[in-house]
Amino acid sequence: MAVLALPSLASRVGLAPRRASARRASSIVTRAAGADAVPAKEARAAAEATKVVARKGVMETLGFGGWAPEVINGRVAQIAFVAGVGAELATGETLPTQFHDHVFSLAFVSVLVALASFMPNVQAKKFTSEPATKGAFGPFSPGKEMLHGRLAMIGLAAAFAMELHSGTPLFAR
Numbered sequence: 001m002a003v004l005a006l007p008s009l010a011s012r013v014g015l016a017p018r019r020a021s022a023r024r025a026s027s028i029v030t031r032a033a034g035a036d037a038v039p040a041k042e043a044r045a046a047a048e049a050t051k052v053v054a055r056k057g058v059m060e061t062l063g064f065g066g067w068a069p070e071v072i073n074g075r076v077a078q079i080a081f082v083a084g085v086g087a088e089l090a091t092g093e094t095l096p097t098q099f100h101d102h103v104f105s106l107a108f109v110s111v112l113v114a115l116a117s118f119m120p121n122v123q124a125k126k127f128t129s130e131p132a133t134k135g136a137f138g139p140f141s142p143g144k145e146m147l148h149g150r151l152a153m154i155g156l157a158a159a160f161a162m163e164l165h166s167g168t169p170l171f172a173r
Contacts, residue, residue: 067130068117074149075113080106081152084159088171094163095156095170 061068084095099106120129127133131142159170 061130067132070146071131071149072114072117074146074153075117076110077152077156078149079109079113081156081159083109084156085171088169092169092172094168095160096164099160 060066084098087093087098088095093101118129120127120134127135131145134142136142163170
């Protein structure tokens with residue numbers, strides 16, 4: 001926080017001239033005429049809550065350390081697992097057969113999920129497409145979404161491998 005050069009103005013708003021240090025900056029108290037004291041730390045937190053979250057670049061988002069590859073693959077795996085098991089129960093086809101016969105459907109859903117995952121960057125003002133910026137919503141949280149995506153990827157790969165090896169549906173009627 002900048003120190004005011006005019007001592008009379010500083011005394012009117014309740015600021016005493018201090019040395020600028022990171023440790024003391026959080027303890028400065030501002031007072032307005034007729035108002036209670038508000039710590040600068042709380043004022044900064046309230047101001048930051050209304051700011052638009054900074055957007056990350058493409059490489060930070062889609063790169064090896066970015067959030068998007070695992071989140072999008074997890075979302076696609078969750079949909080593929082539920083749809084694959086449902087279709088297997090309805091038709092009796094194994095997962096490898098379904099993937100072989102319906103490549104266009106799998107590609108279409110994958111692209112649709114990827115586009116939908118980036119939609120908050122286009123529409124939202126206070127959060128981005130990164131799940132961590134949205135926070136928890138009731139029982140739903142970014143950590144649980146990541147866990148369920150990982151479980152769906154493992155389950156889909158395991159079911160696919162077992163059905164490929166045995167040649168019979170795992171979830172038969």
